[in-house]
Amino acid sequence: MNHTRATTADETRPMELGKLLLLCLAAWAVPGAGHLWQRQTSKGLVFLAILPLMFGLGLLMDGTLFSLAPSAQSLLTTGAALAERGMGLPWLLAALLGAGAGDVVSPTYEYGWVFMVVAGLLNCLVILDARDIALGRK
Amino acid sequence: MRSHFVMLFLFAVMVSAVFAVLQKDTAREQVRLGLMMTSAFVGFGLVVGWMMLAFPLW
Numbered sequence: 001m002n003h004t005r006a007t008t009a010d011e012t013r014p015m016e017l018g019k020l021l022l023l024c025l026a027a028w029a030v031p032g033a034g035h036l037w038q039r040q041t042s043k044g045l046v047f048l049a050i051l052p053l054m055f056g057l058g059l060l061m062d063g064t065l066f067s068l069a070p071s072a073q074s075l076l077t078t079g080a081a082l083a084e085r086g087m088g089l090p091w092l093l094a095a096l097l098g099a100g101a102g103d104v105v106s107p108t109y110e111y112g113w114v115f116m117v118v119a120g121l122l123n124c125l126v127i128l129d130a131r132d133i134a135l136g137r138k
Numbered sequence: 139m140r141s142h143f144v145m146l147f148l149f150a151v152m153v154s155a156v157f158a159v160l161q162k163d164t165a166r167e168q169v170r171l172g173l174m175m176t177s178a179f180v181g182f183g184l185v186v187g188w189m190m191l192a193f194p195l196w
Contacts, residue, residue, distance in 0.1 A: 042165075043159050043160075046155060046156070046159045047156065047159070050152050050155055051156070053152070054152045057148065061145070090187055098169075106139065107140055108145065111142075111145045111149075115149065118149070118153065122153065122156045125156075125160060126156070126160065129160050
């Protein structure tokens, strides 16, 4: 009985700062990793399946990886560039492989970048959710 | 893949699934919210699409 109480208290104890930062970094790099880390397996797997798929579909639809040059671009483009970087490793891989050149005359170009930007923004929400769970707020 | 409806539907399903999983804890509630949000996305998209017919192209 005492063991059960100790385990419950341990599970609800907020995570220490260093571990929390590491969790957020993992959750940014691999969508769903923050939930998988905290044994929310089904939620983590859903995020791990859907978010990279959404980002990949955006690339297939001729979406573009926006470059980040705030002084030379509009505020909205800067926002879109930052949002895409919310995807973590999939974004990094696409950038390293030279994908996401974008084809502005493609009929699906607008859909493509919207898929990619929204995937990045959703991953930011997923990171915040993982953080809230770690802090015992959910 | 060139169908606008298919792309709208894919977008609706994926965004709804992530929101539903974020907001609800049981599978039943997640499916229910996901279906409602997908229907709302697609329905709203179709309504707005039809409304845009009233506006000329520039």
